[in-house]
Amino acid sequence: MTDKMLSLEPSANRLSDLIRKPWLWAYIAAALTFAATSLVAGSAAGSLLYAALTFASFSAIVGIGQMLVITMGPGNVDLSIPASMTLAATLALKFMDTQTELILPGFLIAIGVGMGCGILNFALILMLRIPPIIATLAASFLYQSLAIWSNRGLRIKPPEPLAEFATGGTLGVPNVALVGIALAVFAYVLLEKAIAGRWISAIGQNLRAARLSGVPVNIVRFAVYVNSAVCAALAGFLLASFSGGANLNMGTEYMLMSIAVVVIGGSSIGGGNSNVPGIWGAALFMFLIVSMLNSYGLGAGIRLILTGLVIVCVVALASRKGYNT
C-alpha cells in the first residue's frame, strides 16, 4: 500500500525511478535472450527480430485484455481467452469462405463473437455470483463445443488480401505488430489519462472504497470482461489469417501466455496496478526464450520445463513482500 502511495508522488531521482520500473526488466530479459539466440543463429538476427515482433503481437493483444481483467483485483482472471480466440476465428473464416469482399463483415463477425463471449462471461459472473475463474472456464467449454460443431475439422483458408496483410509488413515492421502496438498505446492512454482507467485501478485497489466513491463498478467490470474477449477475438482473427486458417487448438498456448505476459510485464497480480509497456517486453521475451531453447536444439520436454520455471522464478523474484492475498 505504501508503495502505491509513494509512486503517485513526483520522484526526485529519475534514475532510481527508472530502475524501479518493473517493465524495464522484461525488456532487459528480452534483449539478453535475443542476444543469446542470435549468437547461435548467426546472421539471421534481423529475421529473428521480425518473427519475434510478429508472434509477440498475438500474445501482446490477448495480454492487454487479460491485464485489464487482472488489474481489477484478486480472483479476476479470464480463462476463456483460448476458446474465444478459436470460436471467433472459426466463425469468421467460415463466413468469409475465402471471398475477398467479405473481409469487413467477417472481421465484424469476429469482433461480434468476442463481444458475445464477453457478455456471457460477465453475465455468469454477475448473475451466478461465481468466481470469474470458474465462470470463464465453464463458459469456455461452451465456446469450444460451438467451435468444434461449426468447424467440423475443416480448415478454411483466409481470403487472399487478408492473409497478405497478416503475414506482410509496413516499413519493415509486421502489420500484426502495428496492430498490437496501436492497441497498447490505446490501452496506455486509457489507463493513464482517462477516468475509465482510474476506475479500473481503483476497483483493483479497493472494491468497497471504489463503490462508495461512486465508481460504476459493474459497468466497468462489464466493459473490461467484454474488452478482454474482444481482444482475444481480434488476436484469434489475426492469428488464423496469419497461419492460413483456424484450427481447434490454435488458442491453447495463449491461456498461459496471456497471464504470463501480464505478470512478467510487471503488473501486480494482486490487481490495482497495471503496466502496459511491460506487456510488449514480456511478449517478446516469451517468444525469444522458446526460440532460444529451440536454437540450442533442446527437446519439447526441456523446453516446457524451462518455460514453466522461468514463469515461476520471475513471479517469485518480482513479488514485493507484503502483497496481500
Added chain:
Amino acid sequence: MTAERMRLLLPVLSLAVLLGAVFYLQPRAMSYFGLNLLFNLAIPVALATIAQMMIIMVNDIDLSIGAFVSFCACVTATFVHDTPLIGYSILLLAILGYAALGALIQLRGLPAIVVTLGMSFVWGGLAVLILPSPGGASPEWLKALMVFKTPLVPIAVIVPLIIAFVVHVLIKRSWVGVVLQGLGGNERAMERAGWSVVQLRAGAYGLAGLFGVLAGMCLVGLTTAADANIALRYTLLSIAGVILGGGEFVGGRISPFGAVIGALTLTLAASFLSFLRLSPDWQIGAQGAILILVLAVRLLFVRKGVTA
C-alpha cells in the same frame, strides 16, 4: 439440520438426480457390472479432487493438478514398474516438491494461480521426458487392486467413499485439519496464535501432492498404461468437483464427502452424456453447461439458507 449437513444436501441430490436419469435411460446400468462401468474412473478423479480440495482449503487454486497427476502416472508406468525403489523415491520427491512450492508461495506472497500454471508446464515437460510416447505398464499389484471384485457393491463405488471417510477424519476430526482450515479462514489469526504459516501452507500443499501421487498411481492401475497428457482434464474436473461438493474458494470452507460426491457426479455426467447419444461435438459444452446449472441451483440454495 446443521449448516454442514445442509452444505452436503445439494451434491447428494444432484448425484441422485443424475443417477436416476442414467438408470431411466439405461436400466441395465442398475447392476454390479453396470455401476462398475459407470464409475470406472471415479477413483483417480476422487483422489485428484481431494488434492485440489487441500489447496482450495488454504484459499489457493491449483491449475497444475492435471499435469501433476499425468506426471505421476508416467512415473508409475515406467520407474515404479521397472525399478520400484527409484520410482517411489521420485514420487516422494514430487510430494516434497509440492510442499516446497507451498512454502515458496507463502514466503514470497505469490499468487498460486500463476505459480501453479507455470508448474503445470514443468510437470508436463517432465512427463514428456519420461514418456515421450504413450506406453509403460502398470505394476501388477496396482492392476490387481483396481480390478479387485468386492462383494455386493463394486470397488469403484466403495473406494471413493473410503477415501472420503479417511480424509473426513483427517480434516474434520483431527487437529491437522483444524489448523489447515484455520489458515484458509484467517491467516493472520493463525500466525498470531503462534503457528508457522509457512509450514502450514507447505503441509497443505504436501497433502495435495500426496493425493495427486495416489491419483496418478490409481489411474495407471486402471488404464494399465500412461501418457503425458493422460490426466490434463483433471485440473478442471477437480476444481468443479470441490465446488459442486459445497466447497468455497475462500475461507477454508470445504467438505471431503462433498468433494468426493462432486467428483462422482462429474464422472457420472460424462456417462450420462454418452447415454443421451449426444454428438461428441457437444460433450465438452454439455459438461460446462452442467457445471453452470449446478452453480445456479446452488445459488438458490444459498439464498434460501440465508433467509431461513
